[in-house]
Amino acid sequence: MxxxxxxxxxxxxxxxxxxxxxxxxxxxxxxxxxxxxxxxxxxxxxxxxxxxxxxxxxxxxxxxxxxxxxxxxxxxxxxxxxxxxxxxxxxxxxxxxxxxxxxxxxxxxxxxxxxxxxxxxxxxxxxxxxxxxxxxxxxxxxxxxxALPTVDLIEHNLAGTKVLAIEAVLTGTTNFILNEMLQGGLDIHEALRLAQEKGIAEPDPTFDIDGWDTASKLIIIANSALGMDLHLDSLPRQGIRSVSDIDVEQWRTRGVAPRLVGFVNRQTGPVRAGIELREYPQNHPFAGLQGSMKAIRVLTEEMGELTVLGGASSTxxxxxxxxxxxxxxxxxxxx
Structure with a gap:
C-alpha cells in the first residue's frame, strides 16, 4: 500500500x-x-x-x-x-x-x-x-x-453564480460574549472571563474582541472565493470592546440581537467591505446563534440567498x- x-x-x-x-x-x-x-x-x-x-x-x-x-x-x-x-x-x-x-x-x-x-x-x-x-x-x-463552511460553500455549492453580498458572524468568541451579556446579564469583563475559562477566548483576547479575527477571516474568504484584494490595515473595522451595560439594555428594549459581522456588498455602486457591530430582529437567523456558533449569509444573483448556521468554535x-x-x-x- x-x-x-x-x-x-x-x-x-x-x-x-x-x-x-x-x-x-x-x-x-x-x-x-x-x-x-x-x-x-x-x-x-x-x-x-x-x-x-x-x-x-x-x-x-x-x-x-x-x-x-x-x-x-x-x-x-x-x-x-x-x-x-x-x-x-x-x-x-x-x-x-x-x-x-x-x-x-x-x-x-x-x-x-x-x-x-x-x-x-x-x-x-x-x-x-x-x-x-x-x-x-x-x-x-x-x-x-x-467548522463553518465558507470558501467551500461559495466555490463549490454556489459555483457559477454571481455573489452579490456576504454577511457573516465569523468569530465565535464575540458571539459568546455578546450572548452572555444580553441573555446572562454579565458585563463585558465577566463574559470575557467566562469565555476564557471555557477555552473559547485566548488569554489575550485582543484579536477577537477588537475585530481583527473577523477581519482576517473575511479577507481570506473574499480574496479567495471572490477574487478581491482586501487588506487588513485598510479594512474598516469595529469591535465589541466598548460595549456597555447601557448598550445591552437598549438592545433588550428594542428586542434585537447584536452580532459582530464581516460583510462584503457589491450589489450597486462601489464595493463595500468591513467589520461592523449590527443589530438583528429576533426573527433573523443570526439572532438565534447560541454559544460560540457562527453563521454566513450569501446573496447571489441566480440562486438568491443562502444562510448556513453552526460551526461553533472549538479545537x-x-x-x-x-x-x-x-x-x-x-x-x-x-x-
Missing part, C-alpha cells in the same frame, strides 16, 4: 488534535483511498521530530524528546512528506514562520493545508499561484471559520476542518 507522509508545523492544541484524529481515521483512509497516511514529522518553533516510518499519536502524546533546532529550513530538509499541515501561530504583518513553511512545501510539490491565518492574509494570491505552478492543492478550511472542530481538506486532497491524489 502506498505510504503518504504528513508533516505538521506548529504542534500546539490544534496540531495535537489533528494528529490524534488522523490516527483514528488511518484505517478509513486505507479502505477508501488505498493509501497509508502517516505522520512523518512534527515541529514547533525551536524543536522537531521526524521519522519516515511514521510517528504514532500515542508516541506523540508521550511527548518524546524533540530534537532542538529541528525547525524551519532544517525541519523541511529533514522531513519526508507529501502533505504539510501548518497549524502554527499567525503573524499578520509578515506571515511569519508559517509563510516560510508554506512556500517551501509548495515548491517541493507538497499539498498544503492551512490553519494559520497570517500567511493567507499577507500573501494568499502568491501562495495560490505557487500551488498552481507546482500542481498541488492549497486548502484552508481551518483558517476560514473552520476539535478546527482539527476536523483540516481533515475535511485532507479528504479532498486524498480524493485528488488517488483519482
Amino acid at each position: 502506498r505510504p503518504l507522509g504528513v508533516a505538521i508545523t506548529g504542534f500546539g492544541n490544534v496540531g495535537r488534535h489533528v494528529a490524534e484524529m488522523l490516527e483514528l481515521r488511518r484505517h478509513g483512509y486505507r479502505e477508501r483511498f488505498g493509501v497509508d497516511v502517516r505522520i512523518t514529522g512534527v515541529c514547533g518553533s525551536a524543536a522537531g521530530l521526524v521519522d519516515s516510518n511514521g510517528l504514532s499519536a500515542k508516541r506523540l502524546q508521550e511527548r518524546p524528546a524533540f530534537t532542538p533546532g529541528l525547525s524551519g529550513d532544517l525541519f523541511m530538509s529533514a522531513v519526508r512528506a507529501d502533505i504539510l499541515i501548518d497549524a502554527g501561530p499567525s503573524d499578520y504583518r509578515t506571515g511569519g514562520a508559517s509563510l516560510t513553511y508554506l512556500r517551501a512545501a509548495l515548491r517541493r510539490h507538497m499539498h498544503a493545508l492551512v490553519v494559520s491565518k497570517g500567511a493567507l492574509v499577507t500573501d494568499l494570491r502568491n501562495l495560490q499561484h505557487l500551488a498552481a505552478a507546482n500542481s498541488v492543492s492549497l486548502r484552508f478550511s481551518g483558517a476560514a471559520a473552520a 476539535p472542530a478546527t482539527a476536523a476542518a483540516v481533515l475535511k481538506d485532507l479528504d479532498h486532497v486524498l480524493s485528488r491524489i488517488t483519482a
Whole structure:
C-alpha cells in the first residue's frame, strides 16, 4: 500500500488534535483511498521530530524528546512528506514562520493545508499561484471559520453564480460574549472571563474582541472565493470592546440581537467591505446563534440567498476542518 507522509508545523492544541484524529481515521483512509497516511514529522518553533516510518499519536502524546533546532529550513530538509499541515501561530504583518513553511512545501510539490491565518492574509494570491505552478492543492478550511463552511460553500455549492453580498458572524468568541451579556446579564469583563475559562477566548483576547479575527477571516474568504484584494490595515473595522451595560439594555428594549459581522456588498455602486457591530430582529437567523456558533449569509444573483448556521468554535472542530481538506486532497491524489 502506498505510504503518504504528513508533516505538521506548529504542534500546539490544534496540531495535537489533528494528529490524534488522523490516527483514528488511518484505517478509513486505507479502505477508501488505498493509501497509508502517516505522520512523518512534527515541529514547533525551536524543536522537531521526524521519522519516515511514521510517528504514532500515542508516541506523540508521550511527548518524546524533540530534537532542538529541528525547525524551519532544517525541519523541511529533514522531513519526508507529501502533505504539510501548518497549524502554527499567525503573524499578520509578515506571515511569519508559517509563510516560510508554506512556500517551501509548495515548491517541493507538497499539498498544503492551512490553519494559520497570517500567511493567507499577507500573501494568499502568491501562495495560490505557487500551488498552481507546482500542481498541488492549497486548502484552508481551518483558517476560514473552520467548522463553518465558507470558501467551500461559495466555490463549490454556489459555483457559477454571481455573489452579490456576504454577511457573516465569523468569530465565535464575540458571539459568546455578546450572548452572555444580553441573555446572562454579565458585563463585558465577566463574559470575557467566562469565555476564557471555557477555552473559547485566548488569554489575550485582543484579536477577537477588537475585530481583527473577523477581519482576517473575511479577507481570506473574499480574496479567495471572490477574487478581491482586501487588506487588513485598510479594512474598516469595529469591535465589541466598548460595549456597555447601557448598550445591552437598549438592545433588550428594542428586542434585537447584536452580532459582530464581516460583510462584503457589491450589489450597486462601489464595493463595500468591513467589520461592523449590527443589530438583528429576533426573527433573523443570526439572532438565534447560541454559544460560540457562527453563521454566513450569501446573496447571489441566480440562486438568491443562502444562510448556513453552526460551526461553533472549538479545537476539535478546527482539527476536523483540516481533515475535511485532507479528504479532498486524498480524493485528488488517488483519482
